[in-house]
Amino acid sequence: MPTTTQKRVTAADVARSLGLSRATVGFVLNDTPGQKISDATRERVIEEAKRLGYRANSAARALASGRSRIVLLVMPDWPLDHNLRTNLDEASLALDEAGYSLVTMTPHAGGTAQPLWETLSPDVVMGLTPFTRDQIARFRAAGVEHIVPETAVEDGSALDELSDGPVLQVRHLVAQGRTRLAYAGSADPRVSDLLDLRRSTAREEIARTPGVELVASSDVEAADAARALASFLEAGADGVVAYNDDIAARLLRAALRSGIAVPEQLAIIGHDDAPIAELLVPALSTVRIDIKGLGRYFAQMALTAAAGAPVPTNRPFTTAELVARETS
Incomplete structure (x- = not known):
C-alpha cells in the first residue's frame, strides 16, 4: 500500500488561512523585535499556527536570526555519575525553559568525528573545566562567538568546584x-x-x-x-x-x-x-552538594553569554551541607 508524506505546514499556509500578509505572520512566528503588531493579531497567528500544526524550521530560523539557540557543553572524560547526571538534567531543564537546547559532547584523543562546534553552530560553547588555548582557537576558527570560561587554563583559569x-x-x-x-x-x-x-x-x-x-x-x-x-x-x-x-x-x-x-x-x-x-x-x-543549584547557575552563565552580557559572578552562596549518618 503506497505511503503518503504529509506536507509541512509553513508560515505562508498560516498567512493564507488568516488572510494576513506573509510578512506579518513571519514577524509573529519569529518573534521579530521592533514590529508594531497588535496583541489581538499576534494571538490569532499563534492560535492558527497551533491549529494547523505549524512547526518552526529551526535551520531557517537560525539562518535568519543568526542564532541556533544551542548551547554546546564540551565535557571532560569524567565518569557519568549521579551528581553529573543531575547537574546536566537541571542545566538542560533551565535552558529549555529559556528556549535553548543543551547538547553535550566529549572529545576523545585520536577521534575522527567532525566536532559538533563545527556542525551545529552553537550560540555558546561551555566547559565544566577550563579549555586550553588550542581548544579556544579551534572554537573561534569555527565561528563560535561566546565561550565559557573564556580564559584558557594556561592563562590562569583553574577548576573551581564551587564547594567547601x-x-x-x-x-x-x-x-x-x-x-x-x-x-x-x-x-x-x-x-x-x-x-x-x-x-x-x-x-x-x-x-x-x-x-x-x-x-x-x-x-x-x-x-x-x-x-x-x-x-x-x-x-x-x-x-x-x-x-x-x-x-x-x-x-x-x-x-x-x-x-x-x-x-x-x-x-x-x-x-x-x-x-x-x-x-x-x-x-x-x-x-x-546543591547540584541542581549549580546546574541552573551553569545555565545562567550560558544564557548571559548568549545575550552578550557579562557572565554572572554571583555563584550559589551555599553549595554543600553535611549529612551525618552512621559511619562517623
Missing part, C-alpha cells in the same frame, strides 16, 4: 574527636584534576586545625580497597576523608569484612550524597 565539601568532611570528623586522618582518593585518571582539588582542600583544612594531622593518603583501587585500608590503620588513622561515596563505600566494605568496627575504630565520611550512601549498612556520612 572537603572542609566540611574534615571539620565533622574533628568534631567527633578524630585527630589522625587519612585521605582516600580515586585511582581513576579521568578525575585527577577534581581529586587534586578535593585532596588539597582537605589537606589545607587539616594543616590549620590544631592537634589534627594527616597520617596517610592513598588512592583506592576498585579491586584492592583492603590494601588502602590496611595502610590507613597501620598509620594509626582514626578517621577517613574519602574523595566520594563510591570510595567510602569500598573502604566501608573492606573494614566490615576485616572486623573493623565503624565508626568506633574508624570513622568514614564520603562526598556527593549518592543514592548508595543512604542504602549502605551502616549508612554513610557524606557531604551533599
